[in-house]
Amino acid sequence: MAFELPALPYAHDALADLGMSKETLEFHHDIHHKAYVDNGNKLIDGTEWADKSLEEIIKGTYNAGAVAQNGIFNNASQHWNHNQFWEMMGPKGAAMPSELEARIVDAFGSVEQFKTDFAAAGAGQFGSGWCWLVVDTDGTLKVTKTENGVNPLCFNQTALLGCDVWEHSYYIDFRNKRPVYLTNFLDKLVNWENVAERLSNA
């Protein structure tokens, strides 16, 4: 199926007071995400992937040894990643639902320890990529990091939370301070109700 750029679930300036500016979202969503959509559509046109779902394309084209050379995978996975990323943030600043909090405390010892581990995964990803909170195949919650556009679908994990650590995600607002961007993301930008909903659907 052709990729489509979704509208942001909030206004471009809705996160500005929380550390993600209108300019960042204009570049990130309107230009970078759109480029993954447009390039992906050009690459799948006329191929066996043209009528497959986005998830089928990602799983079917993932090749751990050749991610850098794999245009269809890269654009499809980055399209999916950004679809999730926009939904995982929000302007409301809602508290973490208690069931999610209990699972996080069970897995990491405390919410603070989870945030420390998640931020460390994002800061420690060399070059472009993502850090994630996932439900692993054994049902446990884990923090992971992935290179470039690789995402939890590649490992049959369920993504509960993901943070984009490509420079295009933070350079306008935080320059080179990726760790500060990550801490701000966790403390102000995450829509924990969306994360909890993903956990209950996992």
Ligand SMILES: [Fe+2]
């Ligand atoms: Fe991005």
